[in-house]
Amino acid sequence: MTKSPPRLPPLNALRVFHTVVRHRSLRSASEELLVSPQAVSQQIKILEDTLGVELFERKGRNVEPNEQAILLAHFVQAGFDELAEGIRRVSKSEARHRINVNASPYFATRYLLDRMSRFRETVPDADLRLTTMVDLPDFVADDVDVAIQWGFGDWKPYEATLLLPDFKQICCTPELARKIASPADLLTLPLLHPVLADELWANVLRHLGVAGGPRPKDNRFSDAATMRRATLAGLGVGLISTIDAQEDLKLGKLVAPLGRNLMEGMPASQVPGFYLVLPKAHRRVASIAAFCRWVQGEDWQALDLNFNEGR
Numbered sequence: 001m002t003k004s005p006p007r008l009p010p011l012n013a014l015r016v017f018h019t020v021v022r023h024r025s026l027r028s029a030s031e032e033l034l035v036s037p038q039a040v041s042q043q044i045k046i047l048e049d050t051l052g053v054e055l056f057e058r059k060g061r062n063v064e065p066n067e068q069a070i071l072l073a074h075f076v077q078a079g080f081d082e083l084a085e086g087i088r089r090v091s092k093s094e095a096r097h098r099i100n101v102n103a104s105p106y107f108a109t110r111y112l113l114d115r116m117s118r119f120r121e122t123v124p125d126a127d128l129r130l131t132t133m134v135d136l137p138d139f140v141a142d143d144v145d146v147a148i149q150w151g152f153g154d155w156k157p158y159e160a161t162l163l164l165p166d167f168k169q170i171c172c173t174p175e176l177a178r179k180i181a182s183p184a185d186l187l188t189l190p191l192l193h194p195v196l197a198d199e200l201w202a203n204v205l206r207h208l209g210v211a212g213g214p215r216p217k218d219n220r221f222s223d224a225a226t227m228r229r230a231t232l233a234g235l236g237v238g239l240i241s242t243i244d245a246q247e248d249l250k251l252g253k254l255v256a257p258l259g260r261n262l263m264e265g266m267p268a269s270q271v272p273g274f275y276l277v278l279p280k281a282h283r284r285v286a287s288i289a290a291f292c293r294w295v296q297g298e299d300w301q302a303l304d305l306n307f308n309e310g311r
Contacts, residue, residue, distance in 0.1 A: 009050040016043035103148040105132040146278040164300040165273040168239035177255040183208035190236030
């Protein structure tokens, strides 16, 4: 049996409650709201009756919010902030064609920047604003319309569409490679882990027939550029994106001690990639929908080797 959602109290009662919590006084709240103290008290009673809990302790002319009121006030404030943000976005006519995009720094430098002119040709009047953060942004607080994120596609409740799988190569310096004769030898050396996918090495090792995972001596890095540099510095065995590995292997700076393309036989769910991520409702905005169509229509497999910076 499906449980029905709780009945929401009137918005006006929440607005009055929020004001009373800030002032700790019915009279001061009434002066701000331009109503009588009795009207304020009535709205608080409506709210308490709806919720079935008391929210304030009366102390003379002042009132003190109890534990339940303090908890509720936090969520009411967050709700009003989101309402204000929504109204701001809708009412700012100059932002009609603005598209705020956050992309993984690696995807931005390796794939996106040199192709943005193509999108300009598709939507000439679009005002595209690009930021680069490794973590998934807060679409409301960070004022982001659409994101391109590295990971495994599990960003519920958002819509996530795979744009490009990010196959990694097992790489290390020639010095460390001399200590690796079989996959099991990897467990004798420090392994370099991506912070956003601590289970990736465990899956790779399992694919190679070795049981193992993160260990205290292993280092973790939040971005691909740092992972690559740590590998080049000989700090351990790294999982390097194919486009970067091709450059370093060709120059002899790194070695693939167990061979190349070892991840290509792994289950697709265990292979990270770059995903288009956004709240489903954002596609209803014409400019955002146009950007999504363009991103999903591009052939990101056609690698451009002119860039050297990492995610």
